[in-house]
Amino acid sequence: MDKSKVDYSVYLVTDSTPAILGTKDLVRVVEAAVRGGVSIVQYRDKHSDRQTAVQTARKLLEVTRRFGVPLLVNDRVDVAVEVGCEGVHIGQDDMAYEEARKLLGPDKIIGVTASSVDEALAACKAGADYLGLGTVYATPTAAPQKSLDGIAVVSALVAADDPAAAARDLLAKVVTGRVPDVLRAVAETTPLSHNMTNLVVQNFAANVALAVGASPIMANYAEEAADLAKLGGALVINMGTVTPDGLKNHIQAIQAYNAAGGPVVLDPVGNTSSSIVQRGVDSSSTLSIPQRAALAKSVSRSTGAVVVLTGKTDIVSDGVRTLRIDNGHEYLGRVTGTGCTLGTTLSAMVAAFRGKSPLVAAVAGLVMYEIAAERASVRDDVRGPGTFVPAFLDELSALREETVRGDVKWLAGAKVEAVEVEEE
């Protein structure tokens, strides 16, 4: 497991005490919670003897591996070493970071609890992969300086009657809560959105990129891609009006972005070729939402890419977590190129959120795009798809401005839900 890709959004800390777990089986509770959307699990057990702890950790590891999420063990580094899980979480009174690192090697995750600024700085300096901070809550006068990567919960899941539903609910809330971080990152970095897109949407896509806060360039000649790829942006490959020459340019440009580690958004426009971020497959499909969710998850698993399937309901999956977004307006389906320019929007989000979560970035792009459409559709000056387009650009731009000045009331309208997909 590549520890730089770990998603801390919904972090489950187990508790086997009867007051929290009741008479339930811990492994089943964890399985349900992971099925619902938990992205990382910490097995925390202060009371069991070593042999029991090793046995339980093995059972938990079997579950977490099946779902592709990491398992950490609290405190008991020897247990983590013995079962070969993804790492440990240590407190200030536990084994020292350096000693744990020696036992676990460089690739395992080591998280450290910090209860003061000094402890946090020391843990970061030592090389901790993440910090666990005590009870944290923002107040109107003390907003956190750094946004959080996720929340750790114990009883909200372990004591829940339906841990899967509780995990789904938390996942949707945490992902939605991170949307402003993504939009602010776009505003702060003005990422390059390098579009190799179809002939129909060039101008519209460039204007959408500007409205969401990106810097567009429509450059179809692949010789330029190696230089452009170094500018920290993302590439959109849209195959809407592709030609044999265009295809060669696309491949060369993708290689340039891969070499530079830059994100690529692939929009096959109705094609079903393998993809990096894919959309449009469903536009005229009759698949049910569970079928589309299963398709998105399986394409994501096989490509390693986040997959987006658009339509009235959009599906986003990173192969582990799958979400649906039910915002938008039918005008989006009556204007050409709204799928294509969504790809441009996504490129801005994944570029600005590079190294963080592409799933969260994709959700942010979808939510912003579709709430802008909803707001435009109810404006007095909008009487049909023609007047909708300029109003839509205005609303995209307004959402960006509101978010940058800290007004995120609009996000209350986000309809994001986690979807459970049966294991194959």
Ligand SMILES: Nc1ncnc2c1ncn2[C@@H]1O[C@H](COP(=O)(O)OP(=O)(O)OP(=O)(O)O)[C@@H](O)[C@H]1O
């Ligand atoms: N009836 C609808 N209600 C709400 N949102 C919609 C509707 N139809 C499309 N959308 C939204 O419009 C955006 C574009 O999706 P759509 O599936 O229409 O793309 P497309 O058909 O591939 O577009 P393109 O014209 O670029 O080929 C998505 O954000 C999607 O959610």
Ligand SMILES: Cc1ncsc1CCO
């Ligand atoms: C109409 C059209 N034809 C090729 S690409 C495109 C834009 C919507 O996909």
